[in-house]
Structures are given as C-alpha cells and as structure tokens.
Amino acid sequence: MTNRLPDQPEKLKPTAEKSFCNCEASHPPLFAIRPGIDAADALVHACLLARGLNQIATDYAQHHAPERSRDIVWSMQHSAESLSAILEGLLDGQEV
Secondary structure: OOOOOOOOOOOOOOOOOEEEOOOOOOOOOOEEEOOOOOHHHHHHHHHHHHHHHHHHHHHHHHHOOOHHHHHHHHHHHHHHHHHHHHHHHHHHHHOO
C-alpha cells in the first residue's frame, strides 16, 4: 500500500478574453470578457446572470407563454435553473 498525499485542489485560473455578440453582422463583436478577471468574481457574475435568466423564463412561462409553446419555455426555464445551480455550486466550492 502506498501512502499518498491527497490531491491539492487546483485554483481556477483567471478568465481569458472571449468576444461575443456580433449580431451576425459584418462588424466586430460588441462585447468581450476581459482577460485576467479572477475566476471567483466571474462566477459571481455568471450566477447573477443565470439567476436573472431563470426568473425571466419562469415569469414568461407562467404568465405570457402561449399554451402550445409552454413546454418549450418550461424546458428553457429548467435549463436556466440547472445552469444557476451548477454555477452556484462551483462558487460555493471555491469558498471551502
């Protein structure tokens, strides 16, 4: 039997640059994730975005979605809720 030290948790690396929102147009993307942002800070922001998406999807599904597309909207809401839970779980894991 080999005595082995437990694996050291890896610290998440900072963000890399990532452009987004080019609107399928001929111009460069409108926005970008800046490089070098602390991973925990980026996770906090991602959690807030996912939480907002979940709230919007839930409200739309409950009050505005036509009956024939409600299943699709509920599926979108479930995806948003899952994304939020994954991100919050990752963020909570960083605080240990």
